[in-house]
Every structure is written in C-alpha cells, then in structure tokens.
C-alpha cells in the first residue's frame with residue numbers, strides 16, 4: 001500500500017481501523033493517505049461512529065445505583081485534585097526555581113536577566129518572574145478558577161485576601177511537562193514580588209503580585225508588556241488590595257519570541273498611553289526555546 | 290440537536306478547561322453505555338466497573354485531545370472504554386491462559402464464533418456467558434453470519450486482522466471486506482444519533 005493509493009484501495013483499511021484491528025504496516029499506509037484525503041477522514045469518522053453504535057445496540061447493563069454514584073464522587077474528587085494539586089514547581093531549563101523558597105531563587109533570576117535591557121533593568125527595584133507557559137489544561141483550569149473566584153469575591157476584601165492566598169498556593173504549585181516558570185524574589189519576606197503566567201496558546205496573561213505598597217491617592221499601577229523592539233503595551237491598570245495583593249488578567253496576542261520583559265509603573269489614575277515613570281518592577285523574559 | 294452549553298462536545302471542552310462538574314455530567318450521561326460495553330467485553334462486574342472508572346478518568350486527562358472531526362464524543366468514550374476493557378481481557382487471558390472462547394461468548398451455533406468453547410468455571414458463569422452471547426448476536430442481527438463473526442472477533446475479542454484471518458482460515462482480504470460491509474450496514478441507523486459533527 002502506498003500513499004498514492006486511492007479511496008478504493010484504502011476503503012477496507014478504514015473499516016479495519018475503525019475496529020482497531022489494522023496491522024501496523026496498514027495503519028501507517030492509511031495514516032499517510034489520511035493526511036491528504038479529507039473524504040477518507042470523514043468516512044473513517046462515520047465508520048468509527050458505526051462501530052461505537054454496537055455498544056448502543058446491546059441491552060443496557062447499568063451499574064448498581066449506589067456504586068455508580070460512588071464512582072462519580074471518586075472521579076469528580078480526583079479531578080479536583082488533579083486540577084489543583086499540581087506537583088512541585090519545575091523551573092525553566094536555565095534557572096530552576098521554587099516559589100516556596102524565594103531566597104534561593106533570587107540568584108538564579110538575577111542570572112537570567114538580559115543585559116540588553118539594562119536601561120529597564122537598572123531602574124528596577126527587583127526582578128519579577130515571568131513564566132512562559134506552554135499549553136496545559138490544568139493551568140487553564142486554574143486560571144479559569146482564579147477568574148471565577150475573583151468575580152465572586154470582589155466585594156469582600158478580607159475574603160479576597162483569604163481566597164487569593166489560596167489561589168496563590170495553587171499558582172505556586174503550577175507545573176507540568178509544558179509549563180515553564182522562572183521565579184524571582186529577594187530574601188526579605190515583605191519585599192514585593194510577582195509572577196506572570198503567559199498561556200501562549202490562548203494569549204492570556206495572568207499577573208499575580210504580593211507585598212505591593214499601596215498606591216498614592218489619584219494614582220494607579222499599570223502593567224506593561226515590553227516587546228523586543230521596545231514597544232510598551234499596556235496590560236491594564238490595577239491597585240493592590242490592603243494586603244498588597246494584585247491579580248491582573250489580560251488577553252493580548254504576542255508571538256512567543258517577541259516579549260522582552262514585563263514592567264509595572266506608577267501612573268496617574270486612569271492609566272497612561274505610555275509609561276510616564278520609571279518602572280519599579282521589571283521582569284525579563286527568558287527565551288522560550 | 291442539544292444546545293451548545295450542555296452538548297457532549299461542550300462538556301468535553303469544559304473538562305479540558307479544568308471543569309470537573311462537566312466530567313460529572315458527562316459521566317451521568319454515558320456511564321451506563323460505557324458500563325454496558327465493558328460488561329459485554331469482560332463479563333465480571335468488578336472488572337467492568339474498573340474499566341468504566343478508568344475510561345472516564347482517561348477522558349478527563351485527555352479531554353484536550355478530543356477531536357470532533359474523528360467522531361462523536363460517545364464514539365470517543367466507547368473507543369477508550371473498549372481499549373481499557375480489552376487491556377483487562379488480555380491481562381486476564383495471560384493470567385489464566387484463558388482461551389479466547391472463554392472471554393468472547395460463543396453464539397450457540399447461531400453463526401457466532403466458530404470453534405470449541407472452553408468449559409465455563411461454573412454453571413452460573415456459563416449461563417451468563419450464553420446470555421451475553423445471545424445479546425451480542427441480537428445486537429448484530431442485521432448482519433449475515435459471516436460478517437457478524439468478523440465483528441465479534443474484532444470488536445468483542447480484540448483480535449487483529451491477521452489474527453482473525455488465522456482463526457477463521459479466511460484470506461486477509463476477505464476479512465477486511467467483511468468488516469467493511471458489516472460496518473456499512475451498521476452505520477445507517479446511527480446517523481440520527483450523531484451530534485455536534487457537521
């Protein structure tokens with residue numbers, strides 16, 4: 001069987017594939033054909049549905065109700081754990097770090113700073129963390145949950161403190177094969193630090209900061225995405241909670257290699273079109289490859 | 290057509306986004322179908338239930354990989370379920386060196402699986418196996434006997450095309466053709482049940 005085989009030649013292979021009974025050689029031949037033939041792909045989908053219909057034609061054999069409900073509860077509980085209880089942080093290849101031990105990560109984050117952005121970096125009080133995050137569904141779930149939780153708690157500062165601490169614990173644990181987080185902080189426990197999560201598939205940005213000083217009356221913080229060609233894109237304005245927390249979400253498409261840094265400036269209330277002050281937080285983006 | 294927010298495909302998308310409630314709803318909707326399939330593949334209640342749990346767990350973990358262009362959600366679940374159940378069937382066969390006929394119920398001379406059956410372990414298991422065999426034969430009743438045999442060996446026995454050819458002493462091309470004709474007969478009534486796909 002070669003890839004030049006037409007529909008007729010692969011027709012019998014389609015049925016066998018729908019039954020998962022193809023030999024590896026036939027399977028490879030079929031896969032080659034399917035890459036170029038939408039008609040056969042549709043046919044295979046229809047045959048797969050036909051195969052699945054065999055189960056539907058059998059007399060139903062339900063589980064005992066209490067066993068079915070017990071299994072449901074187990075599955076949902078496992079899913080919650082799976083979504084939130086993610087394994088300990090794994091740093092980027094060049095600078096492994098752990099958010100639970102900020103003092104250790106300070107040095108590696110400093111090493112990851114890029115001298116090409118010396119102008120910004122010199123002005124910075126400290127480095128932020130930027131995580132360039134490849135697609136990962138557990139991260140997306142966590143971000144969604146953060147968003148929902150934030151909406152629910154907008155009116156309650158104390159509850160917000162509690163829940164954000166909880167959410168931060170979840171974020172702290174974010175990891176997985178597709179996730180890269182570079183963390184940075186300073187040794188002092190009360191220094192500001194922040195982390196940016198960038199879901200590069202959906203272009204969603206989630207910025208989480210701690211220990212931020214309160215803004216002066218009539219002023220606001222503004223978050224910026226700094227591109228490699230020195231363009232500064234506003235990702236929104238924000239004011240921290242009484243406890244110094246902030247969480248900012250934004251959607252902005254950016255190609256993976258074009259981010260140089262993120263920065264936070266102090267701006268007049270309402271924000272500015274371009275930064276008007278020296279940023280007090282800057283995080284350099286490591287190359288994503 | 291189900292509305293967008295609770296269609297099977299929407300539930301799987303929500304699962305991919307980390308929504309465990311969507312997993313619960315999908316489970317409520319399909320647990321019986323999945324258990325039915327597992328039961329007919331495995332027979333034993335405990336094994337079948339384990340396969341169901343593995344199926345929905347795998348669906349949760351792999352929800353992001355569901356591709357509607359490859360078939361309906363129910364098809365995707367059935368594929369997972371069958372795969373998990375066949376894993377157990379093969380493991381059991383290896384453990385007990387159980388002949389295939391002990392796993393795939395014979396159809397009592399009604400055109401089902403050819404060959405001799407292994408003696409059942411006890412009369413109750415034998416009765417259950419016969420009942421399953423009758424049910425399977427009934428589900429495939431619109432198929433001619435020679436096509437049904439191929440489907441039973443492939444779908445319920447988990448045999449590869451060459452294993453089916455060896456077992457039936459048929460040329461491989463004949464096995465393939467019978468499988469295709471069988472699926473083409475089975476697909477007709479299904480069209481109404483497909484959802485989501487264009």
Ligand SMILES: [Zn+2]
Nearest residue numbers: 006007037040
């Ligand atoms: Zn084709």
